[in-house]
Amino acid sequence: MTEFTLSDLERIVATRAKAAAEDSWTAKLVAGGQRKAAKKLGEEAVETVIAALTNDRENLIDESADLLYHLMVVLNIAAVPLQDVMSELASRTGQSGLQEKANRQNP
Ligand SMILES: N=c1c2ncn([C@@H]3O[C@H](COP(=O)(O)OP(=O)(O)OP(=O)(O)O)[C@@H](O)[C@H]3O)c2ncn1[C@@H]1O[C@H](COP(=O)(O)O)[C@@H](O)[C@H]1O
Numbered sequence: 001m002t003e004f005t006l007s008d009l010e011r012i013v014a015t016r017a018k019a020a021a022e023d024s025w026t027a028k029l030v031a032g033g034q035r036k037a038a039k040k041l042g043e044e045a046v047e048t049v050i051a052a053l054t055n056d057r058e059n060l061i062d063e064s065a066d067l068l069y070h071l072m073v074v075l076n077i078a079a080v081p082l083q084d085v086m087s088e089l090a091s092r093t094g095q096s097g098l099q100e101k102a103n104r105q106n107p
Pocket residue numbers: 012013016023024025026027065066069
């Protein structure tokens with residue numbers, strides 16, 4: 001199987017967001033607005049946490065997929081390109097998270 005990336009998922013979400021709400025979960029979520037989509041994202045985050053804490057590997061993979069998909073929907077509604085998130089992550093490379101935290105606390 002060829003590698004599937006978050007960029008592929010972003011493209012699928014952008015396409016399906018324009019479908020009829022009765023034919024597509026993505027379109028239904030988008031039509032429901034950011035409040036509902038963000039709530040769904042929060043639920044998936046909690047389910048991911050529970051899977052992690054119960055050492056349920058299969059469920060962790062499943063819930064992580066739900067989480068990433070719903071994040072892509074929330075970013076789509078907010079008109080935030082995935083590349084903006086990746087650029088933010090890229091700008092953080094080369095500095096330890098611990099160093100960044102220390103700089104924030106002692107500017
Ligand atoms: N990756 C996903 C994806 N992951 C999860 N989901 C849907 O997210 C929904 C929520 O799942 P949950 O089980 O958490 O929620 P639920 O139990 O069904 O609902 P509640 O009980 O919480 O109300 C389900 O309908 C899942 O099918 C997804 N729906 C779509 N995609 C991708 O989007 C594409 C287009 O899908 P449609 O927009 O539906 O055409 C698909 O081919 C996939 O690539």
